[in-house]
Amino acid sequence: MNAVExxxxxxxxxxxxxxAMEFPFAFLLAFGNKATTIKMLRKGARNKSDLGGxxxxxxxxxxxxxxxxxxxSLAELKASPATTKAKAKFVLATDGRDLEAEDLTTGETIACTYTDFPDHFGFLLPLAGISTVKQIRESTFDIKATGRLNRLYVELLKDNPEWGTAARRHDMNHFMARLIFCFFAEDTDIFTTPDQFTGTIxxxxxxxxxxxxxxxxELFRAMNTKADNRTAAGIARWANVFPYVNGGLFSGSTDVPSFSKIARSYLIHIGSLDWTKINPDIFGSMIQAVADDEERGALGMHYTSVPNxxxxxxxxxxxxxxxxxxxAGDNPRKLLNLRSRMAKIRVFDPACGSGNFLVIAYKEMRSIEAEINELRGETDRRTEIPITNFRGIELRDFPAEIARLALIIAEYQCDVTYRGQKEALAEFLPLDAKNWITCGNALRLDWLSICPPTGTGVKHRAEDLFMSPLDQAQIDFENEGGETYICGNPPYVGATTKAPKGASKETVxxxxxxxxxxxxxxxxxxxxxxxTWKSLDYVCGWFMKAADYGKIEKAAAAFVSTNSVCQGEQVFRFWPSTIKEGVRINFAVTSFSWKNLAARNAGVTVCIVGLSTQPGTAKLFDGKEGTVREVENINAYLVPYDNVYVENQTxxxxxxxxxxxxxxxxxxxxLIFDADVAHTLRQEAKGYDDVVRPFFGAHDATHGVGRYCIWASRQQYECxxxxxxxxxxxxxxxAMREKSTKELTKAGAHQPFAFQQVRQRGDEIVFQIPRHSSEERDFFxxxxxxxGSIVxxxxxxxxxxxxxNISILISRLALSWIAAVCGKIKTDYRFSNTLGWNTLPLPKLTEKNKADLTRCAExxxxxxxxxxxxxxxxxxDPEKMPADLRAAHDRNDEVLERIYIGRRFRNDTERLEKLFELYTKMTTQMAKQ
Structure with a gap:
């Protein structure tokens, strides 16, 4: 079950x-427990409560x-030995009138009336394997609204299938945006009376x-007609009480899908929610899933935390x-200059989705402006920060509409917070007709046409905000001397993608x-x-266009990206063409997990890379520790060293x-099988014992798993x-090889005794190096x-x-190099012989050095x-590593690192700085030869 369900x-x-008898079981069922689990608890087989619960x-x-x-009762549950023994994470008590619960891990509690406990359901989501961010625990409205809107959306498409076709999908999405605005407006006094929209319907x-x-x-038609024109337009008297909204939200077609009794009931229920609680920075990213068939299964999960x-x-x-x-302190002139500067700042998200980044940026800037106004004694001053300065590009039309709507709502909420309800209402309607969110392909559009160089404007004006052609920005707006900041979270797609196993033909x-x-x-x-552009991650396109933009316009950019763009082959293929002509990495956040609402969505391991053409020191943030360093330069590996690029070596x-x-x-x-099959084959092939060999795959040797394989010559095969x-x-x-579409594999069908690729004789002493290893380990x-084992x-x-050689390969120093230049799977280490081992910088070793390292390996x-x-x-396992083994590794690192610099390195950053220095010298010398 997802959060909405x-x-x-x-x-x-x-x-x-x-x-009272049924509540515990109904409660557990609501959090996604299977009927069989509930049945076992009812019988008492799995119910170990010592308090009759x-x-x-x-x-x-x-x-x-x-x-x-x-x-x-809550205190008794908490103190219960059974609670401790069963490692329960929550305790909950209710009498049907009140309800209290406690998270035993964090100590957080809730106390409310029984009928209000759905308002706190986010607190209990871990029971369904879903961990929540703070904002969701504090306000469950956005998930509730998303769920109700989704039910309405699905019901309407059931009775109006043509509205779900490509030809009418925009109309359907636009209709939903209109509804959201009306629900918000009737609860925030934008409409003249509470419940005005829902009540009229x-x-x-x-x-x-x-x-x-x-x-x-008819209500939509009224909201698109000015008061002076309503008589001529024949607006119904009961609709005439609605204000003129315009701004493109209600212009164009006023077609509405037909409603069933169920759909009408859903709409009225949605209107009964308290829409004053909407969080535009949260709600927008959730609601976009309503209109996306692929994402609807994850309703309520599309929330990126504000801290991220x-x-x-x-x-x-x-x-x-x-x-x-x-x-500035309380200096009026400096405060005024800062406010004037902020009024000309443009924030541009060329992958804006439903506008999370833009909304947060707007709200943060309004907060700073409010402090300025308070210090200057101008608390009732109208904002000088226009939402048209918060621009975006989004490929899909519904998120683009929601992004505009989210910014409109954010602007109104900020006006209420910083100026008061009366002033906010006085200036809210009619909506502005300018278009500042562009619906289109960010990698095909000219960003300078959407955020033109400061001091120039795009002279083509939109007739309206929501219904205009959205293939370009349409703002006539001067911004002389302003700054542009490009930001966002572009799509996470690698150079190659595969359909999930079992995917339908349509999905493929x-x-x-x-x-x-x-x-x-x-x-x-x-x-x-x-x-080599075909091998680049999709996000590289955004970085390149941002770098190009920054060479023309006074701008800085920062994108969230999968950390693969700063590791492995991506680095030397992509970054040399980007970090040039004055463009540099002016800040970066090293790898961390970028999660949405659900823990079951494990998140993507990302980094953040900031680009700028402005000189100065750079800031390097540790994504795990949260620490920051000021450094002279950050290279494409996110290491504080010169711009060096490590390339594959044969x-x-x-x-x-x-x-x-x-x-x-x-x-x-x-050719691969378990011990039982190996025994049978050996019994059958007396005299051919050497053709059945121990085999070790990706995880076999590391985890002590034993498998076997046939390793035979052509002569042995004939027998x-x-x-x-x-x-x-x-x-x-x-049979397998004959069915293959790969020519190399198909050709091997006539040699079924042989591995497709043979890279060993089979009688050597062999060490296996896993391709991947957990980031939790301190050593590879x-x-x-x-x-004779086969790898x-x-x-x-x-x-x-x-x-x-083993001493070097198993060292902390080699691990830090592999982590930096080979790339990772999420945050796990990935080994590459051509990129990690063949390039590992090594000082000249004496025979004594080699002897010392040999003893360390032994x-x-x-x-x-x-x-x-x-x-x-x-x-x-870092938690269980034996003390003598750890000591042996420490001795090895001590000996090796003294060879490099005469002492132990302080940390991995210092190791990498030295390794990049040696690599530079090594490649320079090779180039001279």
């Missing part, structure tokens, strides 16, 4: 007659108590809903404004078309500039032994294929395998290596052996 279930439960292990202990005993439309669409259409957005906006420009405010086709469009978009930005540059990819089976499961068990496995391989978990292509192989391997049969995963 849970809220609806809880609301329905609170409105039913309270049943219901106790669900790892989740909640709840109890229905006698009237007036709620507080005492309820009174004037038939209960059978036959004329509901006509009533709403401020990680972009604060260092981009808000911190500077606040510093200037503090410097849609994803294919989207991939083709994205490819064409990137080509339009990069062709003729970067040869062999080690510094005399180390090569690391090679593992061997690829491409076998359909025929083995006569044996039934072997013949069966060879047939599996042949290299595994020494039995002689699969999920890892890399080190054959008969000198042990001093010490690590002996420490491992002492803890047999513990797996590598166990040994390198």
């Amino acid at each position: 849970i809220e609806e279930a809880i609301s329905a439960l609170s409105q039913q007659r309270f049943d 219901v106790l669900q292990t790892n989740k909640i202990h709840l109890k229905v108590c006698a009237e007036g005993e709620v507080t005492n 309820e009174r004037m439309s038939e209960k059978d809903s036959s004329n509901t669409h006509e009533v709403i259409s 957005i401020l990680k972009v906006l604060n260092p981009l420009f808000l911190d500077d404004l606040r510093e200037k405010l503090e410097e 086709e849609r994803l294919k078309k989207e991939a083709e469009r994205r490819k064409a978009d990137l080509e339009s930005v990069f062709r003729g500039r970067i040869k 062999k080690p540059m510094q005399g180390l032994q090569p690391v090679v990819n593992g061997s690829k089976p491409a076998d359909g499961g025929g 083995l294929k006569q044996l039934p068990s072997f013949q069966e496995r060879f047939e599996i391989v042949s 978990p290299i595994v020494n395998l039995p002689r 699969g292509d999920g890892g890399f192989s080190f054959f008969d290596p000198p042990l001093w 010490g690590i391997l002996l420490a491992r052996e002492a803890h047999f049969p513990a797996t590598i995963a166990d040994l390198y």
Whole structure:
């Protein structure tokens, strides 16, 4: 269940007659528990409550108590030994009149009347595996409104299927935007009386809903007609009390979809909500899912936290404004200059979605302006910050409309907060007809036409705000001497994308078309500039266009991006063409998790990169620790060093032994098998014991999993294929390869005994290096395998290596280099032989250095052996790592790092600075040879 479904279930439960016996089970059902789980709890098999309540292990202990005993019962639940033993995260008590609950992890509590507990459902969402951000816990209105609007939307499309077609989808989305405005307006005195919109529909439309669409259409027509023209237009008397709104919101067609009785009921219920509680920065991103078939399953999850957005906006420009405010003190002239400066600042989000970044930026700037006005004794002064300075581009029309609406609502709410309700109302209507959100493809549009160079204006005017053609900005607006700040959260799409397993034919086709469009978009930005543009992440297009914009206009930019753009091959392919001609990284936030509302949506690991053409020091923020450093330069790896680009090398540059990819089976499961099959094959092939070898895939060696494989020559195959068990496995391989669409794989069908790619002889001493490793580990978990083991292509192989090579590879210093230049999967380490190992900078080693490192490697391997049969995963768990093994690694790091600088490095940043310095020297010397 998603958050919206849970809220609806809880609301329905609170409105039913309270049943003391049934409440605990109905409550748990509402939070997504399966019927079988409820059945087991009813029988008592899983209910371990010692207080006559219901106790669900790892989740909640709840109890229905006698009237007036709620507080005492909650204390008993909290003190209960059963609560502790079951590791319950919540306790809850109710008597049907009052309800109290406590989060035992955080100590937070709620206390309310029973009928009001749906207003606190966000507090209890962890029971459904959904962790919530603070703003959602404090206000559940946005999820509630999203859910109700979604039900209305689906119901209307059921009776008006043509409104769901591509031809009419815009009309449907525009209709929903109009409704949202009306619900907000009737609860905030923008309309003259409370409940004016909903009440009029309820009174004037038939209960059978036959004329509901006509009533709403007439109201829309009234709101688009000036008072002087209403008599001539024949506006109905009952609609004439509505104000003239215009601004494009109600212009154009006033068609309304037909309403069923259910849809009419939904609309009236939505109107009964308290729309004064709307948060435009939250609501906008949630409501966009209503009109998106692909996203509707995640209703209520589309919320990006304000703190995350401020990680972009604060260092981009808000911190500077606040510093200037503090410097101004109570100096009237300095305060006036700052206010005048703010009036000319433009915030531009070329991937704006429903406007989160723009709304937050607007609200933060209004807050600063309000402080200025208070210090100058002008608290009732009208704002000088126009919402037309908050511009965006959005590919889809509904989020674009919601972005405009969210900014309109934010402007009104700020006016009420800082100037008062009367002043806000006096200047709110009619809405301005300017268009400042563009619906279009950001990578195809000219950003200078949407945010033109300061001092010039786009002279084409829109007839209205919402219904105008949206392929370009349409503002006649002078902004002499202003600043432009580009920001946002562009789409997270890699160079290649695949349809999820089991996806429908329609989904596969849609994803294919989207991939083709994205490819064409990137080509339009990069062709003729970067040869390898096809391998770039989609977000690179935004960075390049922002850099181009900054070379012409006084602007700075910052985007949230998957951290892959600052790691691995993306760096040397993309950034040299971007960081040039005065463009530099002026701030960055290193990798952190960018999460929406739900913990089950694990979030995307991202970084934030800021670009500017202005000189000065740069700020580097640690995404995990939250610390910040001022540095001379930040390179594309987000390291405080010169702009260096590490490129793939086919062999080690510094005399180390090569690391090679593992061997690829491409076998359909025929060549790889478990111990039981291995035993059968060995029994059948007496005298051929060496053809059944230990096999280690991506995680096998690290986690102590043993598998086996057939590793045979052509001569051995001719004998083995006569044996039934072997013949069966060879047939599996042949069948799989014959069906393959890849020519290389298909060609291997005639050699079913052989791996598709063979990279070892099979009799070497081999160390396996996993392709990926958890970021939680302090060392890369290299595994020494039995002689003759076969390493699969999920890892890399080190054959008969000198042990001093192992010492270097397993060091903290090598790990920091791999983390920086090889790229990551989320935040987990990803190893690359050509990019990480072959480029690892190494000082010239003496024979004594090698001997010392060899002893260190031996010490690590002996420490491992002492803890047999513990797996590598166990040994390198940072919480469980044996003290002697950690000490052996510390000795290894001590010896190696003294070779580099004569002492231990203080941290990874210092390690990387030294490594980049050596890399620069190493590549410079190679270039001279």
